Amino acid sequence: MxxxxxxxxxxxxxxxxxxxxxxxxxxxxxxxxxxxxxxxxxxxxxxxxxxxxxxxxxxxxxxxxxxxxxxxxxxxxxxxxxxxxxxxxxxxxxxxxxxxxxxxxxxxxxxxxxxxxxxxxxxxxxxxxxxxxxxxxxxxxxxxxxxxxxxxxxxxxxxxxxxxxxxxxxxxxxxxxxxxxxxxxxxxxxxxxxxxxxxxxxxxxxxxxxxxxxxxxxxxxxxxxxxxxxxxxxxxxxxxxxxxxxxxxxxxxxxxxxxVRAIHRLLHHLAVADALSALEGLFRVRHLEVPLAQALEALADAACAGNAFLLAGDGAFHLVDRPDPDLLARTVPADRPAAWRTLDATVLHATLLEHVWGIPEDSPAHIAYIHDTVATVEKAERDGGTAVLLHPVREEVVRDLARQGVTMPRKSTSFxxxxxxxxxxxxxxx
The missing domain is CATH 3.90.1530.10 (Conserved hypothetical protein from pyrococcus furiosus pfu- 392566-001, ParB domain)
Known part of the structure; x- marks a missing residue:
């Protein structure tokens, strides 16, 4: 870094x-x-x-x-x-x-x-x-x-x-x-x-x-x-x-x-079906019947074009991308640099957790932050929750934001x- x-x-x-x-x-x-x-x-x-x-x-x-x-x-x-x-x-x-x-x-x-x-x-x-x-x-x-x-x-x-x-x-x-x-x-x-x-x-x-x-x-x-x-x-x-x-x-x-790796989220009390239902009309959702490695490759490809997330927990993977621009305009704070507003972690916390799913980000009873990808998926499948997998942010983005004195959403990166x-x-x- x-x-x-x-x-x-x-x-x-x-x-x-x-x-x-x-x-x-x-x-x-x-x-x-x-x-x-x-x-x-x-x-x-x-x-x-x-x-x-x-x-x-x-x-x-x-x-x-x-x-x-x-x-x-x-x-x-x-x-x-x-x-x-x-x-x-x-x-x-x-x-x-x-x-x-x-x-x-x-x-x-x-x-x-x-x-x-x-x-x-x-x-x-x-x-x-x-x-x-x-x-x-x-x-x-x-x-x-x-x-x-x-x-x-x-x-x-x-x-x-x-x-x-x-x-x-x-x-x-x-x-x-x-x-x-x-x-x-x-x-x-x-x-x-x-x-x-x-x-x-x-x-x-x-x-x-x-x-x-x-x-x-x-x-x-x-x-x-x-x-x-x-x-x-x-x-x-x-x-x-x-x-x-x-x-x-x-x-x-x-x-x-x-x-640099991502830190994933496990939503304890949100079933995958309910998470996907709440996304209708707000994000594009594609169902992937592929192994984890291929699903992560699809996530990496989608992340090159914009905000993208991978949901898991029901035995399959669901690629979530292309958020509605009007939704982002309503939910993402506008008083931060563009590099911060477009972070996947920003959209996850400001848009998905707070406004779409209504999950408090600081409540261990509702959300866990997990570094290991396989463990996140396994826990979601075992407990009936939803795993939200993220693609790693580029290290130069982290560096530039830190120099500006702008902090990223909590648990955004794993070095x-x-x-x-x-x-x-x-x-x-x-």
Whole structure:
């Protein structure tokens, strides 16, 4: 993801990354490092995802990032007690020296991503240092904030991208140089990704990295709710304090471009037949008796010409496109740039959800946001709901809107690969 250069960040207030003493699993105390990792908390959506991860190892990180109990307060208390117990038992231990961490992800298809994990100063939005591109849901921010308060920890890094000035920038050179050394840890997760981690503790190297990154701004690729949580918690604690910083992974996408995927919607209480009936005369609907892969190809073709969606949940696929222009004029806010008004996510939320189907976008009882396409369809077919599949938005559109200070509808994009949770944590009292 291309982000703006230093001239567009507030002078002298660019990225401020600092080392920390990472909490890491003791490999002798767990079944395997792969077995204790998890996708980010909001990606644990496979039909048996939570149970699968809890069963993988009694120390799986999901017990901290998604604790299970009857009430929110009980869940947070459980997570805090679990973290304290694991620390006391030596399951998790803090590294001896503070450092930045080089993190690498590689899959069998040639995908390679490297970046730096560190504690980043939480900046005010008007500083233009960290650019969001999506709205957030207040109840999710409140939930994450309560969990972080209870545990006094950043349990998983969010993903930020920046664009290095050139290939000789010190931070990029340090990442490449460090990756030639034996890693602190190496593990391959069940999705086929190999994860490796190194610590950078030399004070001169850390200082040079900090100086290099101070001229940059970054785009939030994944973790808008966690960044909003960092901002809330920083505001709650008098500065200076450990809450002035939050755990992030910074990736230079001039060297390592990210993949961009869509985030789909599952409408729990809307049957496909009812969804289609409400679209009569408003959108063109074509019924596709084809496998998922071919249906997604048809969606991609239709998306080249305008707004398009794929509905599923009744054993077939339904391509929805060519919205009535008068309908869009009545329902899509006109006070935003054209690039925002024509987004599929904008039309989905402003036109379909709000006006056609009458579904509140911020109600977990009515709508779920799911990254995995197959899981979305399977859940809809199993539960009798409607899956709404989207085509990914182009990354240059995301970048341009973020630079204008215009946020996209919530859960519009999925950038990846995402960092695995559980490889390194940040305790605020260590």
């Amino acid at each position: 291309n982000t703006a250069g230093p001239s567009q960040a507030t002078a002298g207030r660019g990225l401020d990354i600092t080392p920390f003493r990472g909490l890491r699993y003791d490999p002798d105390r767990v079944g395997s490092l792969a077995a204790v990792t998890s996708p980010p908390y909001d990606v644990v959506v496979r039909p048996d995802g939570l149970h699968h991860l809890q069963s993988a190892d009694p120390y799986n990180i999901v017990r901290l990032i998604l604790p299970q109990a009857e009430t929110p307060s009980a869940r947070n208390k459980q997570a805090a007690e679990t973290l304290r117990r694991w620390l006391a038992e030596g399951v998790l231990a803090a590294d001896a020296e503070p450092g930045l961490y080089v993190y690498e992800q590689r899959d069998g298809d040639g995908m390679l991503q490297r970046g730096l994990i560190g504690a980043l100063r939480v900046s005010d939005p008007e500083e233009g240092v960290v650019l969001p591109h999506e709205d957030v849901m207040p109840h999710v921010v409140a939930d994450r904030a309560a969990l972080m308060r209870a545990t006094s920890a950043n349990l998983e890094p969010l993903l930020l991208t920046y664009r290095g000035h050139d290939s000789t920038a010190f931070a990029s050179l340090l990442v490449e140089r460090t990756a030639e050394r034996p890693p602190l840890l190496s593990t391959t997760t069940e999705d086929g990704f190999c994860h490796r981690l190194w610590a950078v503790t030399d004070p001169d190297d850390v200082a040079a990295v900090r100086e290099d990154l101070a001229g940059h701004q970054a785009l939030i690729a994944d973790g808008h709710h966690r960044w909003a949580t960092y901002c809330r918690l920083r505001a709650e604690h008098p500065s200076p304090s450990p809450w002035d910083y939050g755990l992030v992974l910074l990736v230079d996408t001039a060297r390592y471009p990210l993949r 990846g690969p995402k960092p695995a949770s559980g490889l390194v944590l940040r305790a605020l009292d260590v």
